Structure formats: C-alpha cells, structure tokens
Amino acid sequence: MLNAKKIMMFSSVHVWNDTRIFYKEAMTLADAGFEVDFYAIDNGMEVVEYKGLRVHLLPASKSRIVRPFRWYKLYKAAKASNAKYYHVHDPELLLLLPKLRKKKPDAILTYDMHENFPADIETKTWIPALLRKPLKRLILRMEKHTMASCNHIIFAEESYLKSYKHVACGKTTVYNYPTYIEAIPKIQSKSPFTLIYVGSITEDRGIFEMLELIYRLQEKHPEEYCLKLLGPMTNSLEIKVQEFIHRNQLEYVVHIYGRVPYPEIWQAYAESDLGLCLLHPIPNYLQSMATKLYEYMAASLPILASDFPDWQTFIENNQSGTVSSPFDIEKLIHKIEQRAANPDFYAQEGERGRLAYEQSYHWGIEAQKMLCTIYNTH
Structure with missing residues (x-):
C-alpha cells in the first residue's frame, strides 16, 4: 500500500x-x-x-x-x-x-x-x-x-x-x-563599488561581458570597482576565465567564490551595490525570468540586466533598476558610473524592488x- x-x-x-x-x-x-x-x-x-x-x-x-x-x-x-x-x-x-x-x-x-x-x-x-x-x-x-x-x-x-x-x-x-527573508542590513563601504552576479557561470550568461566590463572600469577608475562571481562553472571555462583575469591583472578586482550554499549568498548581497544579469538573447532566456532578478530585489539591490522585452517591462514596472544590451559595454559602464556617483539616489531602486518582492515575488x-x-x- x-x-x-x-x-x-x-x-x-x-x-x-x-x-x-x-x-x-x-x-x-x-x-x-x-x-x-x-x-x-x-x-x-x-x-x-x-x-x-x-x-x-x-x-x-x-x-x-x-x-x-x-x-x-x-x-x-x-x-x-x-x-x-x-x-x-x-x-x-x-x-x-x-x-x-x-x-x-x-x-x-x-x-x-x-x-x-x-x-x-x-x-x-x-x-x-x-x-x-x-x-x-x-x-x-x-x-x-x-x-x-x-x-x-x-x-x-x-x-x-x-x-x-x-x-x-x-x-x-x-x-x-526566492524564499522569504527579512530585509538585509546593507554593509556598504565607500569603495570599492561592488558588482555581483550569482548563478551558473557560462559564456551565454555573460561571463566575458562582465569581465570586460570590470576590466574597462578598472582602467578608468583604478581600485574603485570590484566584481563578485558566485556560482558553478566548468573546469574548461574556469581556465579561460582565469587566463583573462591574469592577462588583464584583475586578481584583486574579480573575486570568484564557486558554488555557495543558498543561505550564505545573502551575506554576499549585503556587501554589494549592484546586481548584474547580463544574459545573452538566446530563446530560452528570452522566454523566462531569471531567478537572480528576484533575489536582487529581495536583497534590496538595484539591478542592471539585459534588455529583453519582458525583463525591461518587469524592471521598469517595479522601478528596480535599468537594462541595456549585454554587448554594449560603453552603455553598461555609463549606467554603473551613474549609480556609483549617486548611491543614495539609486538605493531607492533597491528599496522599490524589495517592496515588490515582499508583496508579490x-x-x-x-x-x-x-x-x-x-x-x-x-
């Protein structure tokens, strides 16, 4: 029975x-x-x-x-x-x-x-x-x-x-x-301005666009920005990522953590300033909402995401961040610099995202x- x-x-x-x-x-x-x-x-x-x-x-x-x-x-x-x-x-x-x-x-x-x-x-x-x-x-x-x-x-x-x-x-x-969590007290320092990505790390999820982005930011503003990457990646991809990091002297700017237990990612969010979600426009991504968008909202993080139509509508309706082509590095840099220069103003994006998360997501x-x-x- x-x-x-x-x-x-x-x-x-x-x-x-x-x-x-x-x-x-x-x-x-x-x-x-x-x-x-x-x-x-x-x-x-x-x-x-x-x-x-x-x-x-x-x-x-x-x-x-x-x-x-x-x-x-x-x-x-x-x-x-x-x-x-x-x-x-x-x-x-x-x-x-x-x-x-x-x-x-x-x-x-x-x-x-x-x-x-x-x-x-x-x-x-x-x-x-x-x-x-x-x-x-x-x-x-x-x-x-x-x-x-x-x-x-x-x-x-x-x-x-x-x-x-x-x-x-x-x-x-x-x-x-995301599971329901209480609002996270932000642990933000004046410098560096911390970009974060959480999720599986692959080429079509924008790993090399993120690396190029942090490389260009480091060239323009030495020691003012850093990138945290939390999530699994294949050994072959990690070799290519590490080659990029060493070739461009980004060892102290890019921090790779690998897969992190779910309860621990919230501490990483608390120490970050902007959530990245720069996926490539392939069919499966265009038709779905990335989980990390909701996690960034739960963590009161402003979002910088790919300009997929559904994502753009979602982010604009919730006033929780901004979008851009993941391949337009100059435009991405501009949007990040805006937020780094006006952290109090753009923190409101994170607050509005948090409110939407509490009510609906x-x-x-x-x-x-x-x-x-x-x-x-x-």
Whole structure:
C-alpha cells in the first residue's frame, strides 16, 4: 500500500543542494508533514540535516555515459519505495515514468520542468549543430509519449505552457521566487563599488561581458570597482576565465567564490551595490525570468540586466533598476558610473524592488500553489 505522506523526489543531473529543489520544494514539503526521500548528485559539500528530509547521494561524474546507470538506480529505488508521490526534475527521467506507472498505477507522478528543454537544445554548444533540430524533434516525440504517464507538470515559467497545451495532465506554474527573508542590513563601504552576479557561470550568461566590463572600469577608475562571481562553472571555462583575469591583472578586482550554499549568498548581497544579469538573447532566456532578478530585489539591490522585452517591462514596472544590451559595454559602464556617483539616489531602486518582492515575488506564494495543487494540502 502506498504511503500518502511520503514523497520520492529525484534528479539525475542536479546536485543535492540545488536551490529550487532542496531549499525550496523539498524543505517546503518536509515542513508540510511529508516524509521526503530526495535523490540527487553528490558535489562534495556537507549534507544539511533537515527534519523529514533524507538526502540520498548519487556519485558525481563528468561523463554523460554514466547517466543510464543513474536512471536504472533511480528506477530501482522508485520501484522499491512505498511513496505515493514521485517528483522528477530532469527531462531524461521522463523515460522512467511509463514503466513506473505500470508498476504503481495509483501513484502520483509529477514532472518539474525547470527549463523548456526542447527549445534549449538549439543553443547547446556540446551538440553538433547539424544534430540539434533532429534531436529536438526526437525529444518532442519522447515527451509526448512519456508525459502521458504524468498526473501533473510543474512549469517554472508560464511561457512554457504554450508549448505543452496538448498534454492532458494537470499543469501548474510554480515560479522560482526566492524564499522569504527579512530585509538585509546593507554593509556598504565607500569603495570599492561592488558588482555581483550569482548563478551558473557560462559564456551565454555573460561571463566575458562582465569581465570586460570590470576590466574597462578598472582602467578608468583604478581600485574603485570590484566584481563578485558566485556560482558553478566548468573546469574548461574556469581556465579561460582565469587566463583573462591574469592577462588583464584583475586578481584583486574579480573575486570568484564557486558554488555557495543558498543561505550564505545573502551575506554576499549585503556587501554589494549592484546586481548584474547580463544574459545573452538566446530563446530560452528570452522566454523566462531569471531567478537572480528576484533575489536582487529581495536583497534590496538595484539591478542592471539585459534588455529583453519582458525583463525591461518587469524592471521598469517595479522601478528596480535599468537594462541595456549585454554587448554594449560603453552603455553598461555609463549606467554603473551613474549609480556609483549617486548611491543614495539609486538605493531607492533597491528599496522599490524589495517592496515588490515582499508583496508579490517570494517563495511562500509559490509554495502554497505547489502544496495545494500537487499534494492536496489546504
């Protein structure tokens, strides 16, 4: 008999302390009285103990060849579990659901879509260009077959919904808003003016634009600016980033922290002056709101973001910052210099962002949607 208060949540790609999965969804479900078994990738960081939440670590590997072995291990664990709810977080794990449905016809199967994966295929640099469109068509066929086994799909963005109107199961948008935190006392010094970026560090998320930006600012205003980068990046990219830093003598200007536990990023925000979100205009980014925009608002940080239409409307409506092309370095420099020269005036952008966050953009709102729609709590 299936246990109606037990959930198996699993990922074959995400690390165990992924912010959305662990600190938001899994903790919320444990707080609601569920017993949560969470399977995810070991990243070497010490596992956080939390009542009602058990973390099961899968060995890390850089090789994609090991993925099917993870799928098999996760399927065996799911088959052996007496949980009523199964909550998966990766497109590849959809492959397990038809078979799991046959084994557990009364289980509730949920797919949590973090990104529009078929749309994202077209910009995956590790896939040869000639294979991207055929692979996208193959994935769409796979999704159509496997999603028939789902009870629910969770979309991280409402824009994904239009691509999945044909799917007959329940569909809910659960935005990736930050957890609710009290306002952070700002710890700002007169100098240097601190720019911050938090999130996965990749070329299409603007790492080299940010580095060029801080290089040019350092040339114009020695020791008056610095850049903090918090988030994971691949070893190959880190080599290129470090080469840029050494070549341009930015060792004391650019501070790289790697992946930082979610509770600790707020201290970094408290010591910063401006949040950067200079993503490139690729399809998946144009159709979604970056989580860091909401985090900057929660931390009362003014925002400097890419001039995507939806982002521009959002930032202008909340009067929480400004936008520019991520490739227009001169314009970006001008906007940063304005804010550094008038910190009291532009602090109001951060205050307005904080107010909007408190009223509309925190995880407590989204948690209730998830609990009520998927897990029948009221």
